[in-house]
Amino acid sequence: MNKIIIPCVLLSGLCYGQQETSDSIKSANIDQVEIIGTKSVITDKSESVGRIPLKNLENSQVYTGITSRLITQQKIYNLDDVVRNAPGISKGAEGWAGNVIYGGTEYTSRGFQTQIKALNGLANNIAVVGDIQNVSKIEVIKGPSATLFGSIITSYGGLINRVTKMPYEQQSLSVDMSAGGFNFGRVGVDLNLPVNKEKTLLSRTNIAYNNQGTFTDNGGYTQNIFVAPSFSYQLNDRIKIDLNTEFNAQKVSGMGSNVMFTLTPAVLKQYVAALLAGNGVPASYISSVTSKMPSTIQEGFGTNSVSDFNLDRKMSYYDKNLVSRSTTLNLNGNVEYKISDRWKSLTLYKIHAGQR
Template identity: 25%
Template sequence: MSQVKKGGQAKGCLIINASICSALVGMAVSAMSGEVQAQTHLPAVEVKADAEGYKARETIAATKTDTALRDIPQSISVVTKKQIEDQAAQSLAEALLYVPGVGFAQGEGNRETPIFRGVSTTGDFFVDGIRDDVQYYRDLYNIERVEVFKGPNAMIFGRGATGGLINRVTKTPTQTVIRDASLTLGSNSNRRATVDINQPISENLSFRLNGMYEDSDSYRDGVSIKRKGINPTLLMRIAPKTNVTLGYEHFEDDRIADRGITSFGGRPVSVDPSTFFGNAAGSPTWTKLDAFTALIEHTFDNGVELRNRTRWADQDKFYQNVFASGPASGNTAASTFSVGAYNNMTTRRNFFNQTDAIFKFNTGEVKHTFLVGTEFGEQETTNFRQTGTFAGSSTATLGNPTNTTPVTYAQSATDANSRTKAKIAALYIQDQIELTKQLQIIAGLRYDKFQVDFRNNRNGATTRSDDGLVSPRVGLVFKPIAPLSLYANYSIAYQPRAGEQLGSLSAADADLKPEKFKNYELGAKWDVTDKLAATAALYRLERSNMRVLLDPNNPNSAVLTDGQRTDGFELGLTGYVTNNWSVSGGYAYTDAIFTKAISATVQAGARVAMVPKNTFSLWNRYDFSERVGAGLGAIHRTKSFAANEQTPAGPNVILPAYTRFDAAMFVKIDKNWRAQLNVENLFDKEYFINAHSNTNITPGSPRAFRVTLNASF
């Protein structure tokens, strides 16, 4: 292994005025020849009926064009609005429970941390195809569906998107009157209300309003959640072929940061699932988010489509933990464990602008859908962290795991006090080529100029990282028969040295190449019927340029190595088996390992944390009549490690395998009213959901109920 440095990368202005670029694209569009296929409609004027129950038909985000899922050479799972409602899902983790190959780590109890193909992330979230780069628990009150793209996706989405990503598609105004409301009451004082109102004002103007309020407790002692959100959206047809959609969201989330329980002897300690370790009252976390979005769409007379999307977001976030910071000394009530404390305040301001032009034309018998696009962005983040010092004992016992000792917070020598400013300018092109009815090719290339300026406010030191990222994607689709697609895919993505949250950049790391992720994938997509889809994917994901310190005391001794590999297989099934029976779920085999030593405790052969080798999930809904239906779901996960640190001496903490069942009942009272009962963990199974480390493990909920009353007028 040898140290790898970047070189030959051009410096200079990173952000180009987006309006100039848009004008240039518009000029190019207007100059297109008559070969472009005429098209008189304007896309996305209405929300398309592209889902049949649980089965989605197409997506825009994967290619930035209207493309059938069957024609995209990539593993994609879509959780539709119908499935979200049937499962009474209130968070992303709940909505994705039945998606094969996706899991969630604990995220320190204050943010979502999905795991795609052995790669965890807190940054690969998008909304309507544009980056949603803030750390919080995303709600589903204003979401039409959730799309999960697996494998590296940098060609379309830019930096990050390494193992996969989540794209939320928001509810937008239509020409249909909507008057929907719901009220949910459940176990642990679950109290939640939502409203969805859509009002056409004229044939050229529609307004939609989504709102939510929740005030709930938890099965975990002392843990509560209060959140509220409002999202008005306006769609205007300002010309026969020009639409403008404007939206604003205000969202607040106040809760207790829950780090779970600790471990002893290689497994979680044996306590009641409700037991909080540390101090719940001393662990508040809150976030406030304001976001503005604007979408402008125009179709030219020659059929060329132009789309410009802007998102501005402003987030303030605070979290504090008083938590178990070490394993227990034994497994009796008198056994002690250490307690730690810290807090962190983060502010983040995001601005992203995307412009896409889509051309459809023929070269002889070959059909093309050609995309050219640009993205410009600026992101500014401040971090201020403090470590807690206990006035007395910093331990607790398994018999009394709450530590109420007063804590004083102040900056330690290693606590962050920093400001990061990131700038991005990107250009991407893509061609979807239909050689014949049976053979298609998707090829694309993206170039990102990505610059990070990091300032350590403690000493005034500044560091800059300047990357030129080239991200290709090539896919082949072959259709031996119309309902069946066989595909092959190759793609690359990068993670800059400042990390997924751009939170730290040392001088020693600034010149190191970014982490690199390569994905090789073969798969099949089969529309078994018009309402039922089956998918299969076989892949290898390789992670390279991983940073290793030869001398832990010398930051300049860093070298890069090819350090992680994931081999896997995924099966998925969604849609209607019969007119009355809906299903969604699948199976995933995921073999994620470190191929070389990354640190003293993460050795070659260690398994990636929180990644079971085998997972199975299947949700079913059966309608006995137009008025009565029932649901039954099963989730099985084999054992996994709580942390990457696995040594022969141990103890290496293992989360045991488990199988959990969920159930539901649905009743249509009349044409306006519907009621449903959802039961989580039907057989009251004791299990562990996830972890952040060997000493922070989240127990699963005991049996819990939710009753929802839905009204539509």
């Protein structure tokens, strides 16, 4: 019997791969074709999206689940780059470097803005860590989901749910190290360790240290340390207790946010007119003043091109002595009670805080 084994990678339910065959083996005399695929990098089911364990085809909600397997393959270290793998969503306003506070970076999904404000299916709109060291998968959920997640963390465009890694029974250790330009360096550690011999108490600790410089001339940098221990305790055959914690400390020097020029001549003209009118200035005088003001950038500066201003793109307008520090803490616990083989009760509790 002639048999061909085709290795492939599973992506969105499809198998992508190729196999060269010799002239002696043709499609006419092949008795069996065996396709061996690696595990999919896109999740095919979720308990958080529909609040019940449904497969993609069983769930009417449109979503994309990006697993840690794809994150590892692409060498991604922040949430912004992870979300880029989801179709139909684009990045909008920037968040703070290395950390996402109060939802942070904004994304546009189906024409509406949304943010990363869900953690393991719960609202987490105060402090969300931007590091992916303890991320198991990212679920980008399209469309309105307020009935399942609440209106605080979702919009008409949907929401983004961050699912963290959980302990398991095998002992394992994973270390990841990366280095790059502008003094970039990162070390990540993932340690899973059963605590007792019965393996009813499990622990998993994720630690990451990240240092990133800048291309500008001020010597700015971002330093970030992230520690995320998690525990799982099987109290008996029916009750299981999980505890997830995240602590993130960040130091940023000379890495300010983007400078945006929003005070255009037209905006200034409207502002001056409203200011004068609010102080009781006659309309005729206001019209006389505003008529002498430029209405376009061309009229005000004599050019429409930024390159004509001769700005040095490698010069920073922030001094490296301007240092900001922030710390965030997330604590999530849940108790799972197995009612029967088909039903279970889940009670969740969370504490999150941030300081800047």
